[in-house]
Amino acid sequence: MKTIKGPAIFLAQFYGDKAPFDTIDNICQWAANLGYKGVQIPTWDATYFNLQKVAEDKVFAQEYKAKINSYGLEITELSTHLQGQLIAVNPAYDQLFDGFAPDSCKNNPKARYEWAVQQLKWAAKASENLGLTAHVTFSGSLLWHTVYPWPQRPNGLVEEGFTELAKRWTPILNEFDNSGVDLCYEVHAGEDLHDGVSYEMFLDKVNQHPRACLLYDPSHFVLQCLDYVTYIDHYHERIRACHIKDAEFNPNGKQGVYGGFQNWKDRAGRFRSLGDGQVDFKKVFSKLAHYDFPGWAVLEWECCYKNQEDGAKEGVEFIKNHIIKVTDKAFDDFAGVSQDKEFNKRILGI
Template sequence: MARDVTLCTGQWADLPVEELCKKAADFGYDGLELACWGDHFEVDKALSDDTYCARKRELLEKHGLKLHAISAHLVGQAVLDVVDERHKSILPEYVWGDGDPAGINERAIEEMKNTARAAQKLGVDVVNGFTGSSIWHLVYDFPPIPRSMIDAGFDLLAERWNPILDVFQECGVKFALEVHPGEIAFDIYSAERALAALDGREEFGFNFDPSHLIWQGIDPAEFIRFFPERIYHVHMKDSAVTLNGRTGILSSHLSFGDERRGWDFRSVGRGGVRFEEIIRALNHINYTGPLSVEWEDTGMEREAGAREACQFVKNVDFSPSNIAFDAAFDN
């Protein structure tokens, strides 16, 4: 069971998608996970131009690349967030509009509904993304936080995301939240609560990414075991914790790549994630979807890194055994 190894295009959106297709095929990837920004996949064009999705498929097929999922992280972030000037750089102009936060929230909701419709036209059944969070700023419990404020954050998740997920259900598409700091779900127990807030509806699951869990002290494989029916997509990404007595796990408001940070992203195999345990856990839950490399390593040249990452993932993946190792003794 060799899973397809795909490349998430979000970190390559500075390149035209046709150029990236050529590179990804040369690097050895089996497919792409198209981001809904740059010219990689444009939701508005997918819905307004009846030839758009077919042309995207033809481009991928020309380079021998498959497509299992698209990514809508940036617009999804604006659904629950308290919007400010940070969001302007990540949103399409037609979602940002006049910059009024309440209007942006509403337009982001509509764009996520349209993303489900666009995914259906494109012929993919998973949209990866973020939800945003109205309560992330409350992650540290001081000044003391009334539980009602946390409850309100999860109530808002249900209020804003259930109508979106209704459209996902109509389109036969699943939404896979990348559990991540800054989102309504950032670890195992907040993810469990998010599922409960949405009444466990099947349209909502997870894009598993170990790099966001390991630096929090969470065993990424345990996340897979905790949510065996909800792993709808997998990112292969690594991170390294480098606490030396001066560095801190909250990273001191330092940018990625700064050596004074207490943790940072790494190319797969160059950080602290035990990817063999990830594969064993995925085998245990019978996950047969793609392994999508989300390449982020500010200390490494990205083309060399992406090529190496592709081969690393292919090397680390393996099929589960179909017999017990000691079955021969039964005879």
């Protein structure tokens, strides 16, 4: 069995223009001082990470890795969540998702898509140059606006949507395969890959591509009323990255899953800081240990109430206390006897 690595922290929600969040050096020192052992690094802000340069310059990549290591930290994975979203954007969301693209691509969906593809290809090579084995992203969405269809979906719409999604992602998956890196989709509301069934549909379309893997985050499943523990039983062979994030779902007589267009704190389903929600992390960590999850336990802070710095301080201890240091022996070894084939036959009467 394997002991999960950690605790680590996803830096995306902490970046800012004030110390200690204003530079990669300052934020790494802050994370290390809290007790984190790893950082998951977003790649869309060149202030903290020059994706193209890390992809194209192996020496620079090693220097960047050494900088992170100098703070007693490891890079767990790189993230292209924002760029991955732009691989597939339904026109209904063009204006909203233009904010994820550089100015040169705004109001130009074709250019935006081509930019996103290049970003993902660089991410594959950058991960390889840093010695990483997993990368995290979003799938994007062509179909999400039809998730609860009215009027009903035309026959063949879902089939066509997933065919197109696979067409866009297959060359990218091949790039990750060439680099020896698993591409881990965060199964997430708003994405075409938002639960197990939709993920399986995608897998079928990409011919069960070995690099089409998963980032597991139980918080999204709490909000969908999906069994987040049994999900691990189904997909453990594909889970190669993990966000440790809490959530709660408290439906009432006025609202449920859809949230009534309310802000986060007024929704029935809300993300919370670790320990403040409803996720049974004892079961989650036990399942991950059971299946020899090879990656990191990475805190993702998204709470509608608690300050992010307090969430990070509490989160590091929470993860430390939940990581199971797996045993290398069975509890009843003391009562065992040496292996003897003839002895076993006599016990069986054969």
